[in-house]
Amino acid sequence: MTQLTHEEAIKRAEYVGQVAEAELFEADRKGGYSTKLKDAIHETQLHRLLRPKRYGGFGMTHRTLSEVIRTVAQHSVSGAWVTYFMPLHETWVALLPPKGREEIYSADKFVADIFFPIGKVEYVEGGVRLSGQWNWGSGIDFCEWIGLGAIVDVPGTTTGPQPCLVTIKVSEGEIIQNWDTFGLRGTGSKGIAVKDVFVPWYRVLPVATAKGSNTPVGGEFDPAEPVYRVPFMPAFALGFNSVCIGAMQRLQKELHSRIRSRQRVVLGGQEWESPVAQRNLGEVVTHIEQAEALHERYIKQLDDWRIAGTTSASPLEESRMGAWRSSIAKTAAQVGFRTLELLGGAATYKGDIVEVFARDLMMVSIHVTQLYEDHMMYYGRTQYGLSGHPLG
Known part of the structure; x- marks a missing residue:
C-alpha cells in the first residue's frame, strides 16, 4: 500500500x-x-x-x-x-479480535454501525444469535457490514454483560425504508431489522472493555498506529466538529457574497453598504472563528495524546471534549439559521444550499454525541468529581 x-x-x-x-x-x-x-x-x-x-x-x-x-x-x-x-x-x-479484523478489512467494503444496545442475543456454540430492530443506520445502503448494539456477556472479559457491537453482513438483515426527516436527509440513515442471525465471537466487540484502553481484543497489533494511541471516544466523535466547521465556512462565503450583491429594493441601496449588514456579517464571522479555534484546540489535544500514546482519558477530560463538541455544534446550528434569516426569503427555497445547510446543521446539533444540555451538565458534574457522560 x-x-x-x-x-x-x-x-x-x-x-x-x-x-x-x-x-x-x-x-x-x-x-x-x-x-x-x-x-x-x-x-x-x-x-x-x-x-x-x-x-x-x-x-x-x-x-x-x-x-x-x-x-x-x-x-x-x-x-x-x-x-x-x-x-x-x-x-x-x-x-476486534484478529480474525474479525482480517475478515472485514480483507473484504475492503464499507462498515456501518448503530451503537444503541437494544438487540437481543441468544448464546450458542461459537458466538451468539442476534435479533432486533435498530434505526439511524447512516450510509447503510453503501455498506457490506454493520455493527449493531446489544448487551452481551463476552467470554474472556471480566466486566460481565456490557454494551457490544455485534457485527453482521447488511444482507443478513432487512433494511427499513423509514428515513424521512427534517435534515441530514442525504445521509440515508435507514433502519435495519435482524432475526436470529449467527455471529461468531470474533465479530463481537465488547465496547466498554475496548473503550477503556483502546486496545484490540486478542492483541496482534502495532501500538505505533495512530488509531491505537488516543482515547477512543474523543477521537471517534472528532468528525462531527469537522462537519460543522466546514459547513460554517461555506455559509460564511455564501453570506459574504450574497450581501455584497444584494439590492434592497424597498430600503434602497446596496446591502453591503448598510452598517447593520456589516455588523451582522462581523458577528456571524466571529462566531465561526470562535468555533474554529475551539475545534483546533480539540485536534491539538488529540495530537498531544497521540504523541504521548495516551489511550484513556479521565471523566473530566472526556466531558470537556464532549462540551467542546456540543458547543461547536450548537454554534453551527445557530449560524445556519442566522444566515438564512439575514439572507431573507430568497434563501429559503428548495434548491438553495443555505436552506439545506441550515436544516442539516440543526440535525447535527441534536445527535447524541453533540447534545448541548447533556454535555454541559456532565462537564459540570465532572468538575465536582462526579461521573461523566456514559459515551464520553
Missing part, C-alpha cells in the same frame, strides 16, 4: 466534495445519495484513512481525517457525514 500524504488526502476529499455537491439537492429530496458518492469514496480510498497499515490502510492521524471531512463539508453536510462514517467505523473494527 502506497503511503498517502496529508496533501493528497485533501485533494481527494475535494473531489469527493464536488461529487457530493453535484447531487446535494437530489439526495435531500430522495433521502439518500446515489452510488456515485459511494464509488467516489471507495475510488479515493478515503475509507482507509485510519485503518492500520498491516490491513492495507494508510494509518493517518486524526488531524488528516478532520481536514478531509471539513473539506467535504464545504460542499455538503450530508455528504461529509457519510464520508466521515466510512473511515470512522473502521476504527472499532481495529479493536
Whole structure:
C-alpha cells in the first residue's frame, strides 16, 4: 500500500466534495445519495484513512481525517457525514479480535454501525444469535457490514454483560425504508431489522472493555498506529466538529457574497453598504472563528495524546471534549439559521444550499454525541468529581 500524504488526502476529499455537491439537492429530496458518492469514496480510498497499515490502510492521524471531512463539508453536510462514517467505523473494527479484523478489512467494503444496545442475543456454540430492530443506520445502503448494539456477556472479559457491537453482513438483515426527516436527509440513515442471525465471537466487540484502553481484543497489533494511541471516544466523535466547521465556512462565503450583491429594493441601496449588514456579517464571522479555534484546540489535544500514546482519558477530560463538541455544534446550528434569516426569503427555497445547510446543521446539533444540555451538565458534574457522560 502506497503511503498517502496529508496533501493528497485533501485533494481527494475535494473531489469527493464536488461529487457530493453535484447531487446535494437530489439526495435531500430522495433521502439518500446515489452510488456515485459511494464509488467516489471507495475510488479515493478515503475509507482507509485510519485503518492500520498491516490491513492495507494508510494509518493517518486524526488531524488528516478532520481536514478531509471539513473539506467535504464545504460542499455538503450530508455528504461529509457519510464520508466521515466510512473511515470512522473502521476504527472499532481495529479493536476486534484478529480474525474479525482480517475478515472485514480483507473484504475492503464499507462498515456501518448503530451503537444503541437494544438487540437481543441468544448464546450458542461459537458466538451468539442476534435479533432486533435498530434505526439511524447512516450510509447503510453503501455498506457490506454493520455493527449493531446489544448487551452481551463476552467470554474472556471480566466486566460481565456490557454494551457490544455485534457485527453482521447488511444482507443478513432487512433494511427499513423509514428515513424521512427534517435534515441530514442525504445521509440515508435507514433502519435495519435482524432475526436470529449467527455471529461468531470474533465479530463481537465488547465496547466498554475496548473503550477503556483502546486496545484490540486478542492483541496482534502495532501500538505505533495512530488509531491505537488516543482515547477512543474523543477521537471517534472528532468528525462531527469537522462537519460543522466546514459547513460554517461555506455559509460564511455564501453570506459574504450574497450581501455584497444584494439590492434592497424597498430600503434602497446596496446591502453591503448598510452598517447593520456589516455588523451582522462581523458577528456571524466571529462566531465561526470562535468555533474554529475551539475545534483546533480539540485536534491539538488529540495530537498531544497521540504523541504521548495516551489511550484513556479521565471523566473530566472526556466531558470537556464532549462540551467542546456540543458547543461547536450548537454554534453551527445557530449560524445556519442566522444566515438564512439575514439572507431573507430568497434563501429559503428548495434548491438553495443555505436552506439545506441550515436544516442539516440543526440535525447535527441534536445527535447524541453533540447534545448541548447533556454535555454541559456532565462537564459540570465532572468538575465536582462526579461521573461523566456514559459515551464520553
